[in-house]
Amino acid sequence: MLLYLRYFIPIVAMLLTTGLAIAAPPAQTEQCPTLDANNPEQRASLMDHVCFLSAPPGEPAHQANTPEALSADTHWKAANGHDLVFSHTDAVYWVRLNVRNSGDTGQLWYLKLNYPLLDEVTFWQTGNDGTAAIATGDQYPFMSRGIDYRYFLLPVTLGANETRTITIRIRSSGALNVPLSLETPEATIAQSNHLTLVHGLFYGALLVFAAFNLLLFFSSGTVYYFYNAFYMASLGLFLFAMGGFANQYFWPDSAGFANTSIPMLMSVSSLAMTLFGRSFLEIQPGSRSDRVLRGLALTSLGLFVMAFILPYNKSIVLSTTVALIIIASLFLIGLVRWRQGYLPAKWYVMAWSGMLAGALIYALAAFGYLADFLAREIFMQVAVGAQVILLNYAMVQRWRLLNQKLLDVEQNARTNLELKVHERTAQLRNTMRELERANRQLATLSLNDALTGLHNRRHLDNLLPELCAESRRSGQPLTIALLDADHFKAVNDDWGHDFGDQCLQHIADILRRHVKRPRDVAIRFGGEEFAILLPGTGADGARRLCEQILEDLASSRMVTTDGAYLSLTMSAGTATLIPGEDERELFRRADEALYRAKAAGRNRAEQSEPAPSWSTPHGE
Template sequence: MIRFITLLFCLFITLSGTAFEVPENFNKHLSLPFAYTQNDSENLAELQQSTPLWQPVPSGFLQLSHTMQTIWLRVPLSNTSDLELPLLLSIHNNQLDEVSAFVPQQNRSILVPASPNQFANEQRPILHEAQLVPLKIPPQQHTVIYIRIKNSEQTYLPLSLWHPIEYLKYTSKFNLLYGILAGLILAMVLTNAAMYSFTRKRYFLYGGLTIAAIWLLNVHLYGFSHRYIYGQWLWLQQYGQTLFMLLSTWLFIPLLKTTLVPKSAVRLQRALNILFQLSIIIAAGLSFFPHRIALPIAFAYCFALAITYIWIAVSAWQRDAFSHKTHLLLFFLLFMVLSYQCAFELSLLSGAVLDRPLTYVCYLLISLAISYALARRYIQDRDDKIKQQQERLAQTRAEDALLKERIHLQAQAQEALESSIDERTFELEVTLRELEEKNRELEKLNMEDALTKVKNRRYFDKRVLMEVRRSRREQTTLSVVMLDIDHFKQINDNYGHVVGDQAICAVAKMIEQHLKRPSDDVFRYGGEEFVLLLPNTQEQGAVALAEEIRKSLSQAQFDFGTAQLTMTLSAGIYCAIANDSKNPTIFTDLADKALYQAKQQGRNRVIAYK
């Protein structure tokens, strides 16, 4: 029994160790057979000491489960030509945690770092999107390459062998294709960004962000991000697919809110807000889960979002919403590309990443559909705005026509009315002119003293209030001078009231002759008493003016026919800057006190209140 088991083991080892023969005209072999074993050895020496049990994989494609955390691959190669053959061993899967190749060289094995996660991109033997192991097999020689792979998630392991020139042709063709597709998607990102900067329409911003997330997802899936963008960022390499897939799916929510879902649908708008907030929480929380758990959760949530979007698009179709067909096609494409990616993750489909252009094409169509829908929405908004402006313009023109007709009718009626009332208007104007003249005469009589023809006390009361307010506002000095004819009662008693009235008129005229400024004015305050109102006049100026009037009067001889008289007067002055505009009588009261002092001190003098 033991001999039989030993014989089977040796036969298995022999079969698994059959080398792949590489002829002189070799170009490529996409399904390179190899053998694998689950072993935790850290290097080749430990592996050889552990006597591993190798299991053959003739198809060259191995599906890895999350339980296969550390495996070793054994790839025997045989050069049957007479020339040294340069070869490239390709492991086209950037999602593997760690890949190390042990290549025999000068009868010893060396470690070739080929992992995008553990080592920087610049340390790879060949700077490329895939893990490439460069080989040189001497003529008529046999060699074995050992590859150690550490992995924590369910994924696939495609192994292929290439001649360098053939691999360059292969990758150049696909890089050109994917470069064009990536350039088109990036151009749509820039187009939406430019449209947002010009129009400030928020749906262009959301569309640009969504297409940018799609672009990041594709460059991550096809390995370009590992090489060009974040080759040294381990966390983003592990969670990039999860993050960008979530981001490119839930960014449709604000786009739907501004394009397909009307603002009147309050409940649906509120539900989308909650869904958007939940998406942010899930995207932030998945980074705390292992990648093998985070990715299925992300797929499940993205499928739920895609189904929700399809339901919203179908509802929009039922109410014949704008651009509903484009949105329905867009979300069917989204559901299809998610299903296509999920099929590879569940091992329902297999193949190298570069052999899967359907993902890129679907996302390109999604980006085109987004840009087309947003462009149509902008054109529709513009057309609606133009239509509204045209309707308003037509309405304005109609209103203008009605207004002109109304004005014409009113003009005719006005002409008829004017012709009928012109005579009455003329008569009324004549009457009004007469009334105005009478009013002016009455106003003048109301302002003037009937005897002296100077302003009366009623007008003085109004004028002094105005000047007090001005003095307080402009902080200027206001002077009030009270004048009183000395011994006027004796004139009335000796010569009669007629001579007394003539004397009052003569004094008023003399006072008026001494006033030089238009703002200065004289008022008859009562009986033989006058008051001068001198705005913006200091005490010195007021005293000088009062002295001139007093001297002129005392030196004058008055001939009233029946009597010849000489007269004197006394003056009291008060000068100040008004503090209380509501109490103007303080000026007349204090000037009157100064006048009383002048009378007490012998008359015929000027006294300023101190």
């Protein structure tokens, strides 16, 4: 065991040293420097323009509820380019930022606070038109934020040459992370889309693996499959809550429950990982390891109850401490079982070593000892993803070990145990059939959209680079068309998401009706966003195909839930591959053409420029 620890401890130390943010001592300043919102470099160095104030209980600033209530001789401290990160404290923190629009026209920016777990956050904007305030946080209903987003977004609209002072008052019973950024609407949307894809893949994979293990449990009756499914589901819910998604989607009107849910779900995850580890490692009942894990499991149950009784700042510390102890204990017990010759423990230890490092760094970030919580969240997701893969591989190795033992028993005691061997073999074969069936289902689900039956974004990402390479080799044209339903949000708002799903299926049927060539591919890669890959088709042919689709869609009518008739329209943008271009640039040009179609009035198709020399019509 000492040999393994000798290699493991330096790795964890290196990760902590790399991720640790050492904040320079803040300097006092009388006035915060003004940030030019039109200057991208100044926006990138926003923390150089931020001042803050720490107000412990008993100070006048702690009792102040508005910027006007602060003393005129208040000494603000400069952030000096560092993220504002504070461990558990009873202090109230004030943050101030002066923003100026040096342009000749009014513009909109978003001030983004990239940390979801704050009890009370109040924004004030003071400008030419007076002062406007927004009070929000976990102690308020989720919609008090004004914008349906897991982080805190403050719209900042500045007129020409206008300067505004933004003041933020923050109070929380937990740690305080105040990562601020000032972004354009376009950058905000792009980052949101990227994170949505990352989180969707992560939580979707956890859900699929959990369902898969649950299927294995029902088919084989092996209890550690159930514990593994329980662990992945509970861990996913905990990270979902830590990321602010649960507060956004599960209990948006339950003010304050966002805090209670964190230690509650953490204790459930601790219980699940203890039960899974005890079952998978085949801990001998009554052994020292068994007694330790039983005690930790009972402690986790007790912390689950205490989450509803103790204050958040106490229950989260207890839950986190026990969770880290459990992870470390399972890692050490796995090492012991590995040294005892239990081969699946090798992969279990590898899975748990990454989890230990990820959980430690994530806990330090959540408690305010590391900056850049978003990066730590992604690091934790990578650690969990690697752990899930290794754990499932470990279960495969465990299955192989059991199979080998079964063959040995059959060889050595064929006569006396023949009936039992046949029963076990039949059980294993049933498990393999279920495994193969589940793998086929997973392969289908991974490349097809469940709602419309079209291919999904993953298939697009896999196929488009291949088609681009083929086009460059053969000299044949390749065109991509991006289509987006017009005003689709209004359809969902007016008639509900069930009717919206019917509309998406209707659009998919029209695409299938027109995309008939064997190599042409219709794809749904977003909510109401579709794509068509047209190998061997030039720009003119693609444009005519899009116009036919748009005309067919606009001429068809659907009956709404209230009996009215609705005609849907779509906008389309096409781009044809040009020499020297890769798939990302091709997709970007098609996307720009789509936006031009939207801006030009919708229900039309726009073609990206420049157009290549070939103009092979669709179908020729």
